[in-house]
Amino acid sequence: MSIFFILYKLILASVILLVSLVIAMYSTLIERKVAGFFQDRLGPNRAGVYGILQPLADGLKLFFKEEFMPNTADKFLYILGPSLTMMVALLTSAVIPWGGSLVIGGTDYSLQIADINIGVLYVFAIISVGVYGIMIGGWASNNKYALMGAVRAASQMISYELAMGMAIIALVMMSGTLSLNEMVQQQHGFHWNVFYQPFAFVIFIICAFAECNRSPFDLPECETELIGGYHTEYSSMKLGFYLFAEYINMFISSAMISALFFGGYNFPFMDDLGLSHNALTIIGTLVFFVKITFFGFVFMWIRWTLPRFRYDQLMRLGWKALLPLAILNVIITGIVMMIQNHV
């Protein structure tokens, strides 16, 4: 491990951190523009051309707002909540393969920060830890609406994690590896997993919506019942962290969906173009970001199209529909694999 290797990884990590933050920042603007489009209005257009400076203005506003803390709150946990949510949201990006590798001066530079051989499980662990930030924040606020929101969020996330894990298991069985990089490489060209595992994809994307607390599963912050949900007592940039973490989660989920099911940085006819290795890597990364943008749009599209579920409907969907379907998918995958091996 040379010093250059460490330096390279540091630079890569910082670049990915910056890119996720900037993308999350501009998703807020795009979300409002998309909402405007769906509701036949213009959306924000005062700050800069097409409202391009709106995220900056929003951020500045959040920073300069009064820092308010309820005096019955648990001080340490109150601050820990949003920080943890933000940290966990950013952790997943370490194992996502953002592109192939660049060969500079005979050395291979991978565009993935850490190619660990249990990448899928790592992502899953981070998702399962993600609930702590919300629960701690909701409890520390010492407000019953915040607590209700936090409890709802936690039970929702636990319920949908299971189905999500089962959907991934079918994928892991098929590809025979837990490394995200290998899973993406196996989808070379147009052999995308979505064609082999369409059920797993549908289950996964529904669960991803629920894990991000996005509409139609945004019950933790259901205004009509819970005021503001788990972040009722938060103001200023602490509130900003919660809202911002949601957009980062959305970005990372889109990246996971594209990497697991839509080939990641692979695209059709990539071998027929006759491009050099480095050019192919750069185009692959761009293609990956196009896919991520598309799924980000799907997230917004569904939010502004579908109404919110009722809470019992949400639980019924998770436990009685998605989980059995996911297990069935695992069994069918196993049977098909066995038949293929014996024929």
Add this chain to the structure above:
Amino acid sequence: MFSEYLFFIISIAAIYSALMVLISKKPIHSVLYLTLCFFAIAGHYILLNAQFLAVVHIIVYAGAIMVLFLFTVMLLNLNIENDFKKPRLIKFAAVISGSIFFLLMIAVLKSYDIAIVQNPALTQIGLVKNLGNVLFKDYLLPFEITSILFLAAMVGAVMIGKKDIY
């Protein structure tokens, strides 16, 4: 060298958080310290080159069991600061039985030789491929019996949770 320092940092974190589980006044702090302790133990697994075990440890303990603990504690005492007043006799009995258990542990540990330390980088047993091979080839029957046990526990939990069972 670097991993030696890491070992000490993680060990101190694990012991400190384990102690704080007992010392903390609020139950919710105890739960969170226990979670921290599990993370420290997961760190030890990674130092022993058992990444699969570490991640599964986090998913199962920190991600599922401790969340349920947190859930229960949050719902049970919303705002009540209840400190339990125990009779003096119970405290006395607890100290004595704890001391006897400590003596027992010392006696057990003394009769064992210290295990020969292997280089964790050479064993490779904690990697998912090797672990899977061992579990599904050498220990298939115990593994399957354990899974049946888990299934039975799950069915039992549902039975208890259901109100109108009869």
